[in-house]
Amino acid sequence: MFSNLMYVLAVALLVVSASKDKxxxxxxxxxxxxxxxxxLPQFLTIIILIGIILAVVDNQVISNLIGEDSGTIGIVIASAIGSITLIPSFVAFPLAKVLLENGAGISQLAAFISTLMMVGIVTIPLEMKYWGKKATILRNLLAFGFSIVVAIIMGVIL
Incomplete structure (x- = not known):
């Protein structure tokens, strides 16, 4: 519903813009x-690479690696997987639910989701092209560190 609203808004603003100055x-x-x-070529490459990875690795394997009993190692593994995986949030959250139902830990899932949304190892070449090397590396390191903090806090709270 929200997406449709955004499309309608974009078209409406495009019409307004065209009426002001064609x-x-x-x-x-x-x-x-x-x-x-x-x-487009860079995004297609990223999408194809992620599609292949997701086809090879199933949910059960991931949940075994990041189960509740995996502790700090599981958080590190989940963070690494999240950092190199590029999937949209509308896929990530249902995937997290499936992983939770298959025995994944809360801290591990928090690390996975946080790094998935904030860290972009696969997109580093594209980010460097537009933001520069220093900004890209700094952003990814800060996002990774924050994701670990979030995972620890979620483990303590929940």
Whole structure:
């Protein structure tokens, strides 16, 4: 529902923009398309790589590695898996539910979800291209550290 609202809003604002200045709107759309074309090969490569990884590794194997009894090792493994995996949140949260039902620990899932959403090992080349090496490395290190803190806090609270 929210996505549909955003699409309607985007189209409405595009119409408003076109009514104000047709040439600027046309130029903006051309720039957006060119940017999309430049990023598409990298995104397709990432999507294909993740698809292959997810086809090879099933939920049961992951839940065995990050079970409740795996402790700190499980948090590190979950963080590493989350850092190198690139899947959207609408897939990640149901996957976390399945993993929880198959014996994964809360701390491990918190680390997995946090790093999955915030750390982007697979996207580092793309990030470096647009943000620079220093900013990309700093962002990923801070996100990884914060994810570990979140996992520990979730383990203590829950």
């Amino acid at each position: 040439n600027k709107t046309k130029m903006a759309l051309k720039k957006a398309w060119k940017s999309f074309e430049n990023m």
